[in-house]
Amino acid sequence: QQQVKQSPQSLIVQKGGISIINCAYENTAFDYFPWYQQFPGKGPALLIAIRPDVSEKKEGRFTISFNKSAKQFSLHIMDSQPGDSATYFCAAPQGAQKLVFGQGTRLTINP
Amino acid sequence: DTGVSQNPRHKITKRGQNVTFRCDPISEHNRLYWYRQTLGQGPEFLTYFQNEAQLEKSRLLSDRFSAERPKGSFSTLEIQRTEQGDSAMYLCASSLLGVGSLRNYGYTFGSGTRLTVV
Numbered sequence A: 001q002q003q004v005k006q007s008p009q010s011l012i013v014q015k016g017g018i019s020i021i022n023c024a025y026e027n028t029a030f031d032y033f034p035w036y037q038q039f040p041g042k043g044p045a046l047l048i049a050i051r052p053d054v055s056e057k058k059e060g061r062f063t064i065s066f067n068k069s070a071k072q073f074s075l076h077i078m079d080s081q082p083g084d085s086a087t088y089f090c091a092a093p094q095g096a097q098k099l100v101f102g103q104g105t106r107l108t109i110n111p
Numbered sequence B: 001d002t003g004v005s006q007n008p009r010h011k012i013t014k015r016g017q018n019v020t021f022r023c024d025p026i027s028e029h030n031r032l033y034w035y036r037q038t039l040g041q042g043p044e045f046l047t048y049f050q051n052e053a054q055l056e057k058s059r060l061l062s063d064r065f066s067a068e069r070p071k072g073s074f075s076t077l078e079i080q081r082t083e084q085g086d087s088a089m090y091l092c093a094s095s096l097l098g099v100g101s102l103r104n105y106g107y108t109f110g111s112g113t114r115l116t117v118v
Helices: none
Strands: A004-007 A010-014 A019-025 A033-038 A045-050 A056-059 A062-067 A072-077 A086-094 A098-101 A105-110 B005-007 B010-013 B019-024 B031-037 B044-050 B053-057 B065-068 B075-079 B088-095 B113-117
Touching (some): A004 A086, A010 A019, A019 A033, A019 A086, A045 A056, A045 A062, A045 A072, A098 B044, B005 B088, B010 B019, B019 B088, B031 B075, B044 B065
Parallel strands (some): A010 A105, B010 B113
Antiparallel strands (some): A019 A072, A033 A045, A062 A072, A086 A098, A086 A105, B005 B019, B019 B075, B031 B044, B031 B088, B065 B075, B088 B113
């Protein structure tokens, strides 16, 4: 049974700063690790994902760093903006069919 | 295609009543998932379909819960004899078959149905 542990539970960052959220997983036979972003009243939306044939993936201000030996991956948000204020979830595969999600990190960017 | 659509957006029901939610996935997606999300928690897997076949159900899905996906298109999730503990956001997601490419494997979630049992 896959378990995904996410930290911190909440995070406050000043505008322009770097937001870092961490995730640890147990075991998986499939290498696919996404981050989802959720705004109040909305469903989660895929933000960025990595397949660990690389240790890092960058899309704009968002970067995933992956450490396969430690079974950890993290989301970095550079130059954080108030519009980034949301809840972020990491996820890891359980089998080939479904994702198991972390408990979420509530990110607040102060202007 | 406007994405994954869920109806209703909100449902308030009295304990003991039955409720049914509907999900219309992205038309070319043959995989459909139901998740439940309680306040302050991540989505928890309930069940998934590949076309019309229900291939996996979570232990969270008690006998009071049933899901269908007739003809492999829209899906319904029914909760019978609702309890206060059923209050949650019920999320539907869809995806393309296969794990080959990143795009095909990503979930697209709907906005969810928020259920309140009073």
